[in-house]
Amino acid sequence: MSTTIRVVHYLNQFFAQIGGEDKGDVGPTVKAGVIGAGRALQQALGEEAEVVATIFCGDNFFAENQDQAINELLRHVADYKADLLIAGPAFESGRYGVACGAICQAAKQKLGIATVAGMDQDNVGAGLYKKEIYIVDSGATIARMVPTLQRMAALGLKLARRQAIGKPADEGYVTRGIKRNEIAAKRPAERAVDMLLAKIAGKPFHSEIAPPKFAGGKPAAPLGDLKRAVIALVTDGGLVIEGNPDKIEPGRPTRFTTIPITGVQSLGADQYDAVHSGYDTASANLDPNRLVPLDTMRELAREGVIGAVHEFIHSTGGAHAAVENAVQIGRQIADQLKAAGVTGVILTST
Amino acid sequence: MIPVAKEVGSLRAIAAGGIVSPTGNPELSPEKEKQFRRELVLRALATLQQAV
Incomplete structure (x- = not known):
């Protein structure tokens, strides 16, 4: 019989139902069981995993005292013998997104446990941490809370069980920029022709090369005199x-x-x-x-x-x-x- | 180089003397080459004065 996977959920002060921006300075705190959206997370995890505790911290406190916040929060994660840390989703909230990324990276590095964060793929936290950790794209608004938690739960369970993780598009996480060799069924020439035929026929096709993204700059004002x-x-x-x-x-x-x-x-x-x-x-x-x-x-x-x-x-x-x-x-x-x-x-x- | 410049987001770009000598042309006499360079630089300066 396999043992239940122990999960800790990280939230900010708002999603932990403490308060809004005025409570942003709340320090690192832990509570047994689920809070708020944690119920949907527990449902998504099913019977093989249990959200044993929720940890939370005010976004401002975390941003201003990052080392202290991480140390205290990780102590709670360790106390609860977590196998998996789920952070967020933070949607487009920048400070919350950075906190989710930072706590996941620290838990992965220092405790060696599986971690999944959730946030909008354009969240500054995604830019900072996507190479180090798994981040599920939540979109910008809270409307996708439940489907995001479902994806985070599915990915988190796989990670906690040390199962192979599929491609970003299949698993729903933000591309980490990692290349892996795999054996294709068809030769490159055949794949290229297939792609071209699909394109001509107006059918969907996927390029095997992701072109680099160039950030567009804001034009400088014209030079005067x-x-x-x-x-x-x-x-x-x-x-x-x-x-x-x-x-x-x-x-x-x-x-x-x-x-x-x-x-x-x-x-x-x-x-x-x-x-x-x-x-x-x-x-x-x-x-x-x-x-x-x-x-x-x-x-x-x-x-x-x-x-x-x-x-x-x-x-x-x-x-x-x-x-x-x-x-x-x-x-x-x-x-x-x-x-x-x-x-x-x-x-x-x- | 203009398509490359545009692709990476350059907002003011002008065609110059070619890949190996952007502000020159070895085919021209020294005087004509200097004149070519001067006209090119003046065109670059004018481009800096344009709104984009």
């Missing part, structure tokens, strides 16, 4: 000081180099190089102004067409950049440019 503009030059074409002292990578970049250009009127071939695995750098090496137009910019500044040229060039070798790294590099460069009072950027791309 050019005569007062400070323009920076940035490139992903791998411009470096001769010898590449910062050792930026020619491809798959993880960093960038900052090249001081005070007093430099033109990028001389003997002082600068292009280091890049994605294009033939010969003509840029013969005249690096072909990659970063410093000579022209200096000319325009002298003539008063633009206010000034920013005194540093930021450069990376952009070949085969991983999106996460590229975002990171871009953000760091943008922060530096903003802090330096740059008003416009010309980014040359190869």
Whole structure:
């Protein structure tokens, strides 16, 4: 006979029926049995599992005292000898979502138990924790409370029993970015043709490749008076000081180099190089102004067409950049440019 | 590179001198190449002044 799986349910102060935002500073608390939506969770779990306790904490308390909250809550989880922690669902509540993610990750790491959180897939907590833990997409509103708890229960039971977990679309959790090898029944060419035929016939088909998602930026306001503009030059074409002292990578970049250009009127071939695995750098090496137009910019500044040229060039070798790294590099460069009072950027791309 | 720039969310992009020499053209004489670069940079600056 198999033993009953012991489940602890995490809620915030609102779902624990303590109160709204005014009770956000309630500290970590435990109660035996279910509270509120925990009844629907118990129903979804069936007879093989029992919600032995509910733990809860005010969202503000958790956000402001995360380590203390986690330690106290985990102590309760351990006291109740839980096999499975279910957190939320938090829907689109950001602080609650982060708390659900954090408590699940900590329980998984420190207690080694199965955990499932629930929240909207766009909740900031999903972005932070989806790689570490299983998060069931609850949608943004409370309308899907019961079906979400059912999915969380089903997934949680599988995890607690150490059963194999299927794909995100089948199990209803947020994609964790994990790739697993599997043997397909048909060869790639046949699968591709099947997909194409389905597409032509207007039938549903699923691509086997998930394209990276690019975050759309908010457009910067147009540049006003050019005569007062400070323009920076940035490139992903791998411009470096001769010898590449910062050792930026020619491809798959993880960093960038900052090249001081005070007093430099033109990028001389003997002082600068292009280091890049994605294009033939010969003509840029013969005249690096072909990659970063410093000579022209200096000319325009002298003539008063633009206010000034920013005194540093930021450069990376952009070949085969991983999106996460590229975002990171871009953000760091943008922060530096903003802090330096740059008003416009010309980014040359190869 | 324009389709790539648009795909990743660039909001102001202009076609330049090609992959291997975005702000140049090795085929041109040095004077003509400088003129080409100047016109290109002025076009980039004008693009920075446009609302998108």
